Amino acid sequence: MQEIEKKVTYSIGQFATIVGLSAPTIRYYEREKLLNPHRDHADRRYFTKTDVSWVKFLLHLKGTGMSIQELKLYVKWRAQGDATIPNRLALLKETRNDFMEKYRQVQHHLQILNDKISWYEKKETGASHTEEPFGDYLTRIGHSE
Amino acid sequence: MQEIEKKVTYSIGQFATIVGLSAPTIRYYEREKLLNPHRDHADRRYFTKTDVSWVKFLLHLKGTGMSIQELKLYVKWRAQGDATIPNRLALLKETRNDFMEKYRQVQHHLQILNDKISWYEKKETGASHTEEPFGDYLTRIGHSE
DNA sequence: GATTGACTTAAAGTCCACTTTAAGTTGTAA
DNA sequence: TTACAACTTAAAGTGGACTTTAAGTCAATC
Numbered sequence: 249m250q251e252i253e254k255k256v257t258y259s260i261g262q263f264a265t266i267v268g269l270s271a272p273t274i275r276y277y278e279r280e281k282l283l284n285p286h287r288d289h290a291d292r293r294y295f296t297k298t299d300v301s302w303v304k305f306l307l308h309l310k311g312t313g314m315s316i317q318e319l320k321l322y323v324k325w326r327a328q329g330d331a332t333i334p335n336r337l338a339l340l341k342e343t344r345n346d347f348m349e350k351y352r353q354v355q356h357h358l359q360i361l362n363d364k365i366s367w368y369e370k371k372e373t374g375a376s377h378t379e380e381p382f383g384d385y386l387t388r389i390g391h392s393e
Numbered sequence: 394m395q396e397i398e399k400k401v402t403y404s405i406g407q408f409a410t411i412v413g414l415s416a417p418t419i420r421y422y423e424r425e426k427l428l429n430p431h432r433d434h435a436d437r438r439y440f441t442k443t444d445v446s447w448v449k450f451l452l453h454l455k456g457t458g459m460s461i462q463e464l465k466l467y468v469k470w471r472a473q474g475d476a477t478i479p480n481r482l483a484l485l486k487e488t489r490n491d492f493m494e495k496y497r498q499v500q501h502h503l504q505i506l507n508d509k510i511s512w513y514e515k516k517e518t519g520a521s522h523t524e525e526p527f528g529d530y531l532t533r534i535g536h537s538e
Numbered sequence: 539g540a541t542t543g544a545c546t547t548a549a550a551g552t553c554c555a556c557t558t559t560a561a562g563t564t565g566t567a568a
Numbered sequence: 569t570t571a572c573a574a575c576t577t578a579a580a581g582t583g584g585a586c587t588t589t590a591a592g593t594c595a596a597t598c
Contacts (some may be wrong), residue, residue: 259544259545260544260545261544261545270586270587271544271545272586272587272588273585273586273587275546275547276585276586276587290545290546290593290594290595291545291546291593291594292544292545292546292594293545293546301528304538305505305509305527308501308502308505308506309502309505309506309509311498311499311501311502312499312502312503312506315584315585316584316585316586317584333513333516333517334517336513337510337513337514337517340506340509340510340513341510343506344503344506344507344510347503347506351499351503353456354456354457354496356453356456357452357453357454357455357456357457358457358489358492358496360450360453360454361453361454361457361485361488361489361492362489364450364454364485365482365485365486365489368478368481368482368485369482371478372478372479372482382450383446393449404574404575405574405575406574406575415556415557416574416575417556417557417558418555418556418557420576420577421555421556421557435563435564435565435575435576436563436564436575436576437564437574437575437576438575438576460554460555461554461555461556462554539598540597540598541596541597541598542595542596542597542598543594543595543596543597544593544594544595544596545592545593545594545595546591546592546593546594547590547591547592547593548589548590548591549588549589549590550587550588550589550590551586551587551588551589552585552586552587552588553584553585553586553587554583554584554585555582555583556581556582556583557580557581557582557583558579558580558581558582559578559579559580559581560577560578560579560580561576561577561578562575562576562577563574563575563576563577564573564574564575564576565572565573565574565575566571566572566573566574567570567571567572567573568569568570568571568572
């Protein structure tokens, strides 16, 4: 049963749909050496379930802020074997550090956005007599800046 | 005392430093009509504390995912007065919705990144006999995909 | 056997948010 | 009064991550 499953392959179009990218993007990733699909007798790419997992993993890394260049580096190191594990680990930890920093900032941005929405809602409801400036409002609720 | 405070002004260079942008970026924002600073007798821009608060607020919105185009729209509506409050509120709420969606995705990306780091750390420590593939590891800890 | 749709390539184009360049003006300090 | 830093403008350039174009190949269906 698993023997049968392992033979499943996808064309670039199918693969692109599965992973949520466009076919040109898949080709672009291949040019950047993030992927290297198999080729059939007519030189057409085909992809396996392993490729699906792999690109999904890359997209997770990308989603935490890694650039294409950093992904390339990671992929290069990976191809060089276990000796580069410290390099890869360092890269991932740095990525996580940068991510956490941005994450904190973004939470603050969200807080201000929420405050502004509340302020507008209050203004809409309270009609005319509610004329408190947004800056004062922020200070009052303890979110100055 | 507040009378004195109110007269504080900043040159574009000082202002840029305060808000954490470059002077050319400030000029760019002005071209995009997000800002409009005062001018002195020699046609040089000067900025007030109100401008500082305003650009900081814009940067909070930007930080939640609003594009320059969306900020321009917001600013345009703002200039049109209270009649556009519903428009602004709708824009901010849409921004928040999009933000929350991305936020959830990004949390998942982070989880996978963390898992990968743990997996490498385990591999580094456990040395040779720890040969569990990452996919299996994810499944085992309940973070498949 | 012709049409269709999905594939192939290399190269050029796009979008966003700035950044840099080039040429010139102004206020202060030596 | 000359040097210098900080400002002014319009326009061109940059970087990242794709996307589009153009010209062609191939396999399956009518």
